[in-house]
Structures are given as C-alpha cells and as structure tokens.
Amino acid sequence: MNITFIGGGNMASALISGLLQQGFAAEQLQVVEINAESREKLKLEFGVWATHDLADGIAKSDVVLLSVKPQQLYELAQELAPLLRDQLMISIAAGIRASDIMRWLGDYGRVVRAMPSTPSLVRLGVTGLYATSSVNEQDRRNAESILAAVGSTLWVEEEEMLHAVTAISGSGPAYVFYFIESMQQAGIELGLTPIQARQLSLQTFVGASKLASMSDEDVVTLRARVSSKGGTTELAIQAMEESDIKCKIMAAIHAASVRSHEMSDEFGRK
Numbered sequence: 001m002n003i004t005f006i007g008g009g010n011m012a013s014a015l016i017s018g019l020l021q022q023g024f025a026a027e028q029l030q031v032v033e034i035n036a037e038s039r040e041k042l043k044l045e046f047g048v049w050a051t052h053d054l055a056d057g058i059a060k061s062d063v064v065l066l067s068v069k070p071q072q073l074y075e076l077a078q079e080l081a082p083l084l085r086d087q088l089m090i091s092i093a094a095g096i097r098a099s100d101i102m103r104w105l106g107d108y109g110r111v112v113r114a115m116p117s118t119p120s121l122v123r124l125g126v127t128g129l130y131a132t133s134s135v136n137e138q139d140r141r142n143a144e145s146i147l148a149a150v151g152s153t154l155w156v157e158e159e160e161m162l163h164a165v166t167a168i169s170g171s172g173p174a175y176v177f178y179f180i181e182s183m184q185q186a187g188i189e190l191g192l193t194p195i196q197a198r199q200l201s202l203q204t205f206v207g208a209s210k211l212a213s214m215s216d217e218d219v220v221t222l223r224a225r226v227s228s229k230g231g232t233t234e235l236a237i238q239a240m241e242e243s244d245i246k247c248k249i250m251a252a253i254h255a256a257s258v259r260s261h262e263m264s265d266e267f268g269r270k
C-alpha cells in the first residue's frame, strides 16, 4: 500500500514515524508539503520522498491522507479533485465533515475520517474512525490497518461523536503534557533538579496509566488506594477538590468539543 500525505506537519510526521517503526518502507510513503524547509526535514528525518507538486505526489498512491489544517482543506480539495484516480481518502482534519469533503472532491465516495493523536509517533496513539455508508468494507479495513499500525483504533457510528474523540484523545496529549508540566514545576520548587522532577513526573504518568489499564478496578478505587487516611495524598486531593479542578478540566474539554463543532461550520459547508 502506497500512502501520500498531503500536509507534512506535526500530525503527519507522527504518523509517518509510527508507520516506519511498524515496518512500512520509506518508499511506500510520500508527502506533498508546500513548505520547503518542512520537506527537507521530512526527507532527512524519515527518508521519505517529499514534493510540492500535488499531481506528482499522488501519482502512485493507493491512499491519500489529508493532513493539512482544517482551514486549508477546501482549497486543497479544489486542486485535488481533478487529479484523483479513485484512491481511498483519509482525512484527519478536525471538524470537517465527511459530506463536505466528499462534495468538495466532486461527489467522491471513498472518504474515511480519522482523528489520531501525536503519541502515534511512538505507536501509542489512539484513533477514532468514521465512514459514511458509501465506504466499502475493504476501504474501512485499509483505513483501520493504517491507523492501527500506530496505536489502537475505534470506530464511531455517528460522525458527531468525532467531536468528542477530538476533545478527549485528539487534543488529550496536550492536557497530559500540561499536567506533567505542573508536576515538574512543583518538583523543582520543592528542591528536585529538573532531571529528577522530569523522571518522577513522567514515570508516575506511565506507571499510573499502565496500572489503570491493567487493573480490574476503576480509577476512583485506584485513587483511594493511594490516599492513606490523614496522609499526603488525601490533603492534595482535598486541595484539588476545593479549587474545583475536575469541573475546570471538564469545562476545558467541553470547550474543545464546542470548537470542533464551530470548525465544522466555519471551515465546512462551502
């Protein structure tokens, strides 16, 4: 399977890196990228072929992965439509509806939407997938196999659910990095070296996530197991509850979902 990425930025790079680690050959991956500096970086870092020419870039691809920013997708689709040779399209653009992409490409049926995440770079991504009823089984399987190569996947039946996927796992790594950043900063304030604070914070996330994913118990119970009566954790969690952090985190995630809806209307429906 030959895959052409259109847009060679952050998310495309994460996917390319994960696919190469999973055994894809560099020759199977091409990138169309308008920025010369980014093209050079992709060539150097991954050994993939990168071009600015759309027609050349998709000439031998079986799958075209649309990885430009949502606001760039309409213009790109206009250019792409006359060049297509019935390849499978996978769009990772946040918000933009499959029906809009299909219409922009001239009533093109083979469009799957995917919402991946940057941990795909280390093959620990998670991707939500959606396809309209016009997409056949083989195309679904192919789309899934590409994203499954860089982490786990799940299909949503309703396209609307991709807003939630975007707000939870698409944007999610940034929330986790923010929490890690807070822990590191506190560790340094408490006298640890930056290296020590980094090691402790990161391994705490890795360990807690692994424990939660392997345990039969839910995270509330696991949290209780850390919180000794009258001890340090109890006090820390109490301070978090008093400042209503959970509600604030949930409100932030809702805001991401609202933005995803807005982007559907703002950049879609042309």
Ligand SMILES: NC(=O)C1=CN([C@@H]2O[C@H](COP(=O)(O)OP(=O)(O)OC[C@H]3O[C@@H](n4cnc5c(N)ncnc54)[C@H](OP(=O)(O)O)[C@@H]3O)[C@@H](O)[C@H]2O)C=CC1
Pocket: 006, 007, 008, 009, 010, 011, 012, 032, 033, 034, 035, 038, 067, 068, 069, 070, 072, 076, 092, 093, 094, 115, 116, 117, 118, 170, 171
């Ligand atoms: N980053 C993430 O964690 C995730 C991103 N996504 C989605 O992935 C998509 C890409 O995001 P991200 O990688 O962060 O964005 P980037 O801006 O890093 O990458 C997009 C790249 O595409 C280039 N580009 C723009 N127009 C064209 C064109 N017509 N042909 C070829 N290249 C073009 C851009 O150049 P220039 O900058 O000069 O415009 C840029 O280098 C978005 O739609 C986003 O919603 C989905 C899940 C997670």
Ligand SMILES: O=C(O)[C@@H]1CCC=N1
Pocket: 094, 166, 170, 171
């Ligand atoms: O921030 C964004 O809009 C994209 C979608 C999910 C992660 N990054």
